[in-house]
Amino acid sequence: MARSRLVLAVDGGNSKTDVALVSEDGQVLATGRAGAFVPQRDGAAAAVGVVEKAVTALTPGRAAASWEPPAPGVGGFDHVSACVAGADLPVEEEALAREFTARGFGGDVVVRNDTFALLRAGASAPWGVAVVCGAGINAVGVSPAGAVARFPALGRLSGDWGGGHGLAEEALWHAARAEDGRGAPTALADLVTSHFGTRTVEELVLELHFGRLGEERLHELAPGVFAVAAAGDPVAGALIERQAGEVTVLAEVCLRRLGLLETPTEVVLGGGLLTARDPLMTSLLDREFAQRAPRAKLVVADVPPILGAALLGLEHLGATETAKSRLRAHYEPSGTA
Template structure:
């Protein structure tokens, strides 16, 4: 059985035995067909599958689950099903598979993050990486999502949002428009700037990418751990925003006394302060919810989709 996690940066595949043991892993390039095109997406998925199957016994592939960014409409499912049909005919795979429709599962990337993270397709995944989104599914198959509008319109609580809030606090303090904060000197030193005015060239002329800005969320966390009030406030607000998205998902899906798990996924959760604040606040409004770390990777979750 194969599980494929395809995103805008890379594609991961795991080959899994019937026992659940991972037999092999492979990686390929981006496979969001909306951005790279169908042909390039298929090539990336094929490369990842080949890597996962390298060294694995020459048996037949029994099923495949794919969780792909950019797959959110019925038309997208048609496109990917056609891609899977072509993948099965690729010469590098010989006659190792010829799957019936019930052995092919296709979903968006949030669904496999939830399924892999919880180890089942029921619960909530609150993702806070470069972007932020919450996604959930209940025992009746109903789903809900919140946030995930991208860095211009939303993604509140994400690493990008935290880092940008930190940079804004630093320049406001530099001007005297806000209270002094350790963030000002922390950003200046980390970015090796002669003065904070140099941020203008760095951000606007050199064009720091969203991912590059998001990476600086760690500076906000470090200042917060050192007791900086402004940094602590930023993480408090981030926790509140992530809780809002999570609540918008679980409230319509689960009864108030119904136990469910919330899996926290993404680099922003490396901040223990952020996670502690989130857990404390969640427990107040959903005492039967349990916050967990991911049990499995998303590619593994994609394979589990075939079994659900």
């Protein structure tokens, strides 16, 4: 009897990389995890090397009675479905796909930006809009006919604003101006000094400037910005309001480009700033969408994006609806994952 074809699903993020080996009938045979997938910092080869480590660390699940790990750690996959951070442009997706193939993962590799995994995991159908607001911010839309709307997502260079890191940078900017008198008073100054244990905001700025504190740590301020805003600070409140507006406009533009503004459409919200379900952010999003995209149905993702990468892989193989339902059941909150 022919063996079931195997999909290697990859969710490569800025903090960790998850992989799942999934059979064509929707069973999760094994899972693995490794470090951050950061091709824009480390290069494509190093980023795919992180996936190799995750594959080498595959741990069989309960459905894997007859499965044996592929040797030598990679290869043997009928399809690789990789949804990863840092693949913001088609040319970057293609370069990463070539690297996966060169490393022996198999000849059938599709690399997509990680927003595609969020959309497929959170939406009830293969189409809709997804907005991720975690360390950074990005969005993608897919129409029922398969047309795609997306953004370069290169930060301020390409018009982006917000995400945890961007929000923290803005908070630090306002805190510095509040401290030296150029800006309005704000409790963000106290947030900055208390969180990082400095006497002044200027002291923290100099720590960052001279490299004694890594700028990647700034995103740690993001939860505190929400707390300061909830306490009534007008400066912090304005930042959260602007962030809600950015999330909304990304979704609105995707819907408009795809001709879906007047069509009931799921908009999947993911990333730490949105899945935290902050009450202020939630109320602002409800207000903004009611005004700008009233036919949108907001869905906060409650399943891991690796599910989306795996579903895209199964669909690539032409798997049955039963197989996709079995896979989804594994990752649903009441499932076994």
